[in-house]
Amino acid sequence: MVEVKLGAATVTRIEESYEPNFAAKTFFPDWKPEIVDEHRSWLVASHYDEASAMLKLSVHSWLLNIGGKRILIDTCVGNHKPRPHRPKWHLMETKYLERLKAAGVTPDQVDMVMCTHLHVDHVGWNTRLDDGRWVPTFRNAKYVWSQDDFDFYGKLDKDPEKGPANGGSFRDSVLPVVEAGLARMVKGAAELDEHLRITPAPGHTPGTIRIELDSRGQKAVFCGDILHHALQVYHPEWNSFACLDQDNARKSRRATVEHCAGTGARLLPCHFGAPFTCHIESKGAGFVPRFVG
């Protein structure tokens, strides 16, 4: 289990899956085969599977313990959810909740759930199947995400030609939380408490946020899909196939990389391979990751 101490905070990685899952050349339109030899020492095999030419993108949550509060950041794909458009994520049955429990937290003890954006692999455990209905998994929690993403995907979901939004996850993993009265949507930048701050980072989706933690001067950034892969530290201009607004996705990524390099904040991404977190250092005109376990 990966556990990071930052000031008074403890951050624990809760794994859902970690396997080769996306063809590199379709995931990154800018992918070129030479990149493998250029970065082989760290890239293979924790971040890239050479045999299948697939990226190895982890899917995990971060459990943040601070000031007696338990906050779950990004909730993966979830169990039993029909996702025929993504066979690896279709009707999953993982031991995610058991892993959460092994980290010392039951669903009823989670105080807050935060979603960096509303894509299918960031909202899944928001709900669970109960007697044929999708109900909030964390019934004592407030769920925080951006109003902009909710408005954008809500509209798309209702469009008979484009809906259901995000592979059905808007209906089974977002709306039931709103209907249960547990959603707390934020617009723009927000201070959640003395440790946590939300900064808008639009591009990957219109309402993508980055979550900044500062405890006793120790800083971290939960970046969601602003960066999917550590190669994007070297290439902040690389968008994924899933980035909606190409220019703004690049701008928000560069701003996040510069923020980490400038403040020393540890990057806590959702999809990087082992060891799953890094610092970012400036090197020449660019940036390099310094992985920390």
Ligand SMILES: [Zn+2]
């Ligand atoms: Zn994602």
